[in-house]
Amino acid sequence: MKKLLSVAGAAAVLALQGPSAFAADSMSLMLNWTPTADHAPLYYAKSKGWYSKAGIDLNIEAGKGSAVSAQRVGTGGSELGISDLPTTIQARGKGADVKALMVIYANSPQGFYWLKSSGIQGPKDFAGRKIGNPPGDAARLMWPAFAKKTGLDPASVSFVNVSPQAKVAALKSKSVDIISDFYNEHDLKVREFGDDLGFQPWRTAGVNVYGNSLIVNGAYLAKKPEQVKKFVAVTQRAYAACVKDFAPCLQALTASVSGLSPDNQRDQWERIKQLMRDDTTTKVALGAFDGARVKADYELVSSLIGIEKPYDPALLFSNDFLDRNVRMAP
Template sequence: MKVFRIAALALALAAPALPAQSAESVNLILNWTPTADHSPFYYAKAQGWYEKAGIDLNIEVGKGSGVSSLKVGSGGSPFGIADLATMLVARSKGADVVALMSIYANTGQTFYWLKSYGVDGARTFPGHKIGNPPGDASRVMWPAFAKAAGIAPDAVSFVNVGPTAKIAALKSHTVDIISDFYNEHDLKVIEFGADLGFVNWKDIGLNPYGNSLIVNGAFLRKNPKLAEDFVRISQKAFAACVADVAPCLKALLDQVSGLDKENQERQWERIKFLMTDDFTTTRALGWIDAGRMRQDYDLVQTYLGMEKPFAVESAFSTELLDPSIRMDAGRVKK
């Protein structure tokens, strides 16, 4: 018996130690290719924050907010990044999707053109070609922009242009106008100088929430603790990157090839501006205001129509946010 106990003890000591909790594989589909606004997710992953919470995070490159909304809404990915107006459209079509945290408290949607192409503001868009990907949020919401700008929605034609080919398409005159996020603004200023013209959607009275963290509704109901951990770790990461973006961009550049460090640094300064409003600085970083969400819902309903209307309160939640983590307005350049 003594020999047996000794042998059993030897086997136990020789066996590899099992982790107390195996990490759950979790997918996050981005809205587009990774850039500075996604760097907090890469940073938190590199720091092991998700892993420590039992989350084995995979970050998937996206192909537009329309695509990410539908993939999350169908259960193909538990988490995603999407423009909130685009997500509301998807929800009206049956996508089971809920917003948990705003990234862009202000819309990043911007149209850019060259003045030498005969474009001088939104009212001169008719007859011109706009280049963007088919799943791009600005194309989905184009009817809203057109009505606010006082032009007919069918007065322009759209050309399919990939996210990384927009500047080249504008430079070669393949298209007359491109849509892009405001965080990419400086790259176009450097490329085109005084010939560049632009209009942010906010400038014509449209300021819907932009990119946000979304979750599959069924997944949220089944995994409330995991979802809360994911949101709060992401909040913590964004706050850390606002305080010091250098390690965040390093984590991004270590995993994503083809990005220019200086361009990403410029982008981040614009992103901090987009992240900042009265709610993210006083309630919680990533806060989604109920009043603004009702306005966004009405915007979508008015200009696009809801295939199946729903209570907008069911489309978002701030309950998982950590109110002690707030946006630091003092670090935002005016």
């Protein structure tokens, strides 16, 4: 009798806790790189239990470049991921089953950094130089587009494999002449190199393509659209909350990821907010794509790099899962 009562009691507790306590769907999200400020909203939402309450058991996995995350999601190895949109454009052209659901960087975060004392004054001086960045990095993949836009022969530079954490040291030691990096960490480089720092953002060089975006495996989306909708709703809400107040988001990030400097991450977030803001994210919805821009990015990739199997760029993305009442602050 006692055994029956205890079983009934346990069932009552589970019922009070709600369905998410025992029926959460497992989802894997592969980041583009190791976690930093731009991923803080994900950790914040997870720490607040927002994903769990939506019936999602989210596993966040560090990435090794946009090309890797796009491939992993495209083959179904991960349900969700974050990848640079031009990389995703190419991946889909190679058969990856992916769709973009929310843009994080409405403006390209890509930039090149160098030391003015090296004699480099701008991209026209890149020829014959060494660029340091990781293999699989979106900047390396998109280099032909940047080169052609700035009048360079894409083959005129050589690439050196440098981990994200070693970029500044590589530039300082002069083992490379140039490094590519996101605008997020601009302040760190200014402090390190001062007036000797040279910088060329891609967005002012005619290559302002969409940056990191949330992507989903197409087959998974077709199978579980409601779960995907819940995930996007929580994620969009989390990014909006972090734009409003980054302090709890930073706390959630540093509690989950070791070795991060809070001051550096705060600086990064201020730059990230600039990259998140454009007419579409402020007037339509936070995270929304503009169809004309997606088409232009597709055409840029197609003309300057090539797409293995052409497709309609309208199939690459969807704004249908976003709440249009949630907008980026102007």
